Amino acid sequence: MYSEGFGILMYKITVNDRWMPMKDAIRSIELLQHSRHDWMNRLQVIKGNLELANIDRAKEVIEEIIIEVRQEAQLSSLGVPRLSEWLLTYNWGRSAPLTVKYELLSEGKIPGQLDEPIFAWLKRIVDKIEKSVPVEVNNELYLIFHVDQEQSVLQLTLEYEGGSLACSPKELLADADGPAVKWAEASKNSFAVKTSFKWCAVKQD
Amino acid sequence: MYSEGFGILMYKITVNDRWMPMKDAIRSIELLQHSRHDWMNRLQVIKGNLELANIDRAKEVIEEIIIEVRQEAQLSSLGVPRLSEWLLTYNWGRSAPLTVKYELLSEGKIPGQLDEPIFAWLKRIVDKIEKSVPVEVNNELYLIFHVDQEQSVLQLTLEYEGGSLACSPKELLADADGPAVKWAEASKNSFAVKTSFKWCAVKQD
Numbered sequence: 001m002y003s004e005g006f007g008i009l010m011y012k013i014t015v016n017d018r019w020m021p022m023k024d025a026i027r028s029i030e031l032l033q034h035s036r037h038d039w040m041n042r043l044q045v046i047k048g049n050l051e052l053a054n055i056d057r058a059k060e061v062i063e064e065i066i067i068e069v070r071q072e073a074q075l076s077s078l079g080v081p082r083l084s085e086w087l088l089t090y091n092w093g094r095s096a097p098l099t100v101k102y103e104l105l106s107e108g109k110i111p112g113q114l115d116e117p118i119f120a121w122l123k124r125i126v127d128k129i130e131k132s133v134p135v136e137v138n139n140e141l142y143l144i145f146h147v148d149q150e151q152s153v154l155q156l157t158l159e160y161e162g163g164s165l166a167c168s169p170k171e172l173l174a175d176a177d178g179p180a181v182k183w184a185e186a187s188k189n190s191f192a193v194k195t196s197f198k199w200c201a202v203k204q205d
Numbered sequence: 206m207y208s209e210g211f212g213i214l215m216y217k218i219t220v221n222d223r224w225m226p227m228k229d230a231i232r233s234i235e236l237l238q239h240s241r242h243d244w245m246n247r248l249q250v251i252k253g254n255l256e257l258a259n260i261d262r263a264k265e266v267i268e269e270i271i272i273e274v275r276q277e278a279q280l281s282s283l284g285v286p287r288l289s290e291w292l293l294t295y296n297w298g299r300s301a302p303l304t305v306k307y308e309l310l311s312e313g314k315i316p317g318q319l320d321e322p323i324f325a326w327l328k329r330i331v332d333k334i335e336k337s338v339p340v341e342v343n344n345e346l347y348l349i350f351h352v353d354q355e356q357s358v359l360q361l362t363l364e365y366e367g368g369s370l371a372c373s374p375k376e377l378l379a380d381a382d383g384p385a386v387k388w389a390e391a392s393k394n395s396f397a398v399k400t401s402f403k404w405c406a407v408k409q410d
Contacts, residue, residue: 022320025286027229028236032293033281035240036274046251047267055260062252069241076238081230088237115227 034092071104078147079109083119087143090126098130098139098162108147110154111199118154118197121178128172129160137163153198164188239297276309283352284314288324292348295331303335303344303367313352315359316404323359323402326383333377334365342368358403369393 042065049058075084090100110118126141133139139162146155158173165172169191173181184192247270254263280289295305315323331346338344344367351360363378370377374396378386389397 022287022290024229024232025290027233028290029281029286029293031233031236032240033278035237036277039244040271040274043267043270047264050260050264050267055255059252059255062248062255065248066245069245072241073238076234081234082227085227085230085233088234 031089034089038092071102074104074107075102075145077109078104078145079112080115080118081112082115083122086119086123097135097137098126098133098141100126100141100143102143102145105144105146106148108149110147110197111201114154114197114199118156121175122156124175125158125173125178128167129165132166132172134163134166139163151198152200153196155194155196157192157194159190159192161190169193236294239294276307279309279312280307280350282314283309283350284317285320285323286317287320288327291324291328302340302342303331303338303346305331305346305348307348307350310349310351311353313354315352315402316406319359319402319404323361326380327361329380330363330378330383333372334370337371337377339368339371344368356403357405358401360399360401362397362399364395364397366395374398 042061045061046058049055049061072088075087078084087100087102122143129141140160142157142159142161144157144159146157147153148155160169165188168188169186170183173193179195179197181193181195184194186193247266250266251263254260254266277293280292283289292305292307327348334346345365347362347364347366349362349364351362352358353360365374370393373393374391375388378398384400384402386398386400389399391398
């Protein structure tokens with residue numbers, strides 16, 4: 001225990017003080033909190049199965065988590081940090097009743113210069129979908145990425161499943177600055193649409 | 206598959222281009238990568254035990270992880286984001302052969318205004334210890350936090366165990382701007398020292 005005698009630093013604190021702690025540190029702590037929360041949920045599923053002696057199911061759950069984590073790692077190293085960060089954190093702390101999931105069908109990198117245009121376009125579309133989905137229903141948007149490195153193209157599929165949308169899918173996807181899209185399905189409860197982003201490398205001397 | 210016919214956006218990319226993607230997004234992605242890496246290690250331990258049919262051990266490991274995670278969450282909500290963020294991420298991507306661990310003996314909050322002075326002091330000390338530890342040995346610094354909310358004081362204990370330090374512990378802890386310290390043990394392979402940070406709340410009208 002501490003004796004009264006040994007020196008201490010005294011700091012005068014004013015309640016209601018407006019001093020703000022470092023924004024970046026707070027942002028990092030929040031990110032790690034969300035990640036921790038997701039992982040605790042995963043851990044609880046394993047724990048629950050072990051408590052019920054469902055050992056095989058617990059092992060399966062672990063394998064499923066490993067696949068998810070590989071996808072997260074793949075998304076993180078796609079070369080498009082703004083897009084990746086947005087997708088990795090999309091479902092955290094959202095009040096909008098839309099869940100965004102993703103799948104990467106290939107390894108590969110997208111040039112960093114495409115980060116901003118792809119991110120900006122996708123965010124505009126997702127913002128519109130968010131505002132169009134009904135509340136109190138499970139609405140899911142599934143993004144499928146396929147990077148074809150040889151052809152220098154990202155093929156991107158958007159699939160929606162959920163409650164009836166307030167606007168038609170074609171209205172939602174209408175975007176003058178965006179890429180052309182190709183419809184596979186378009187109803188108010190479910191749609192599937194494909195698009196692509198192509199680039200070409202120009203070698204500098 | 207995509208037909209040649211349907212529209213694509215063409216982006217001209219210059220190799221060797223110096224365009225930098227958003228710093229913050231990169232920082233977030235890196236943080237999540239480190240966290241993912243830690244969690245994958247934890248998951249591997251559970252998985253390994255299940256594969257060897259050590260079900261009880263797997264359950265124990267889960268309980269140990271839950272305790273660790275509670276400590277992380279407690280550190281995150283201590284009210285001192287710079288200090289918390291630094292400690293939460295200290296062991297990630299370090300080349301210095303020092304591991305920093307921590308324990309929080311109590312719930313409670315430290316006023317945000319103490320974030321900077323405590324963080325700055327602790328960082329100065331840890332930087333010095335880092336430079337003083339031998340390489341190729343397991344060196345561990347253990348920080349024990351006890352927030353006494355009623356007494357408005359943080360009691361902080363630093364315990365070192367590891368290889369022989371290049372400087373004496375008393376030299377390492379000598380800091381004109383820091384708080385007074387009280388030695389419990391001080392050898393070159395092991396030391397324990399206590400200090401405290403006190404504050405007083407002044408109500409503003």
